[in-house]
Amino acid sequence: MSPHPFRGAHRTASSLATALLALAGSLAASAGSATAATGTGQVSTVVYTAAEQAAALSYWTPARMKQVSRAVDLGPTGPLSKPWTGKGIPSIGRLFFVNSKGQDTWCTGSAVTSDNHSVIMTAAHCARLGSSPANTYSDIVFVPGYTKGSTPYGRYAVKATRTPRSWVEETVNDIAAMVVATPAYGTRLTDAVGAQAIAFGRPAGERVTAFGYPATTPQRGEQLLYCAGASQRAPEGEQRVPCDLGGGASGGPWLAGFDSATGKGTVVSVNSHGERDGSSPMYGPTLDKTAQAVYDAARRG
Template identity: 55%
Template sequence: MGIAVAAALVLAAPVSTAETETEAAAETAATATATAEVAQAAARTATATATDPVSVMKYTAKERKEALAYWTAARMKAVGKSVDLGPTGPKSKPYKGTPLKTVGRLFFVNANGADTWCTATAVKSANRSAVMTAAHCVRRGSSPGNTNILMVFAPGYSKGRTPHGTFAVRSAATPRAWQTASTNDIAALVVAADKKNRKLTDVVGGQKIAFNRAVGGTVSALGYSATRPQRGEVLLRCVGKAKKEQGMQAIPCDLTGGSSGGPWFADFDTATGKGVLVSVNASLDSLTPTKMYGEVLKATAKKVYDRAQNSS
């Protein structure tokens, strides 16, 4: 199932490619700068060849430094205040349990030059630096030049606090099928070490990830939805039975924009904060959502993850 098949809507951050969510405006001067940078990003060359099933974007040391400087605490708070996607639905509850160090907000400037965010998760990886999210949180589908910039990951974000710091994104891997045909909405990021030269999972740990797992069982989906009263400041959670639908998997859930890329955990224990990542939030069934869709993580998703975790 593609991202817009059967009335499913991409649930990017508050800025939606399905035109169902509201764009968050940056400050005038910052927007002008970001727009110029987006134009530069449009010319960015993928590191893989056209026959490679994985497409990788890289961010230079200069770009990473600019990203960390751009995303101040005030800017992080402001982007949530500028978006209101309506009341939080009855299926979405504030997460209560051991604080999740591994799950956080992924802030960036989108291809339109607007500040926005998704949700992402630190996972176990060979380089101790891999983060899983949705491909549409990295670039627009079927539009190779429309890539996001000034991207940072704030694990454990809560009510304006970044208790574990922020990590600039060094590279982003997506299926080439997403870049060319808007299919397979999964991405793996590699983040740079923090200001103390610590790698991500040395600071927050990493969740297990499973590939080619049979669809089914109870799943917890989490995300920083732009609905009120939370407005992206609080991690929300849906719990439901996963079912296979039209080539994807679905659970009852009414998380919306801003929750994109958030983890689907099987075998999730709120006492330990640990589970097994089996998908990420990708799309919704309607303007008033009742279902969340996520990819079934198969061979291509494994290649995306491996490209990230083996990146030095």
């Protein structure tokens, strides 16, 4: 969930698109345009030029990151969501962007293993509006290990997004893979922050830890929060887990086999949506063959 009102588990594509468009309290900004939105087969791709990547990094200053946090308040945190106080997890970070309405907002993402050492996984609604091929987002920047304004591992501009064509056309399969550019100082993302493993086709029923940067009070996106519990199968190709992470946690990983000592686990889903009142459970997509096609397209790019 980027910072917007929650929706219920059962929905149509049109109602979902409306819900995701209704961002709560975001700041107006001037949205740029992606170079190209193309796709073949199951995967749709948006590519950002080097100039657009540089503009995104210039746009998301520390002051602007703080400003967007102060602009959104989705009510009190919890009771299931807890601040993460264990070892830092640099592979999880905050994903800032400008949406199709020209508003500043954010989601959550995680760096995963990949051939190019440069892939993050997140939710498709953090990359583009569903059921609306022209409405892609701009100025997308991933900040691994973000904590209370600190950017200890730098900022990574997104150079390409990969989403299911089913999301673009029907608002189905809320999963995205993004490829980040290597910064001027030359360290690829996962060489700098490490990577979570990722698995496809895992059935519901295992214990997962879900992470995110929700816009709930008092953290307001400035601190990593988590929930933990056993996942269950849900309708429409989804899974659910007991969790009340608020808007802004969208795209945060569900880590199976999470080890708090190492900060590592295996991504088996991502936060997609909760109930309209912000209560438990949290829903996430099953990482099926479509999700694997999205990931495969990104890891080779």
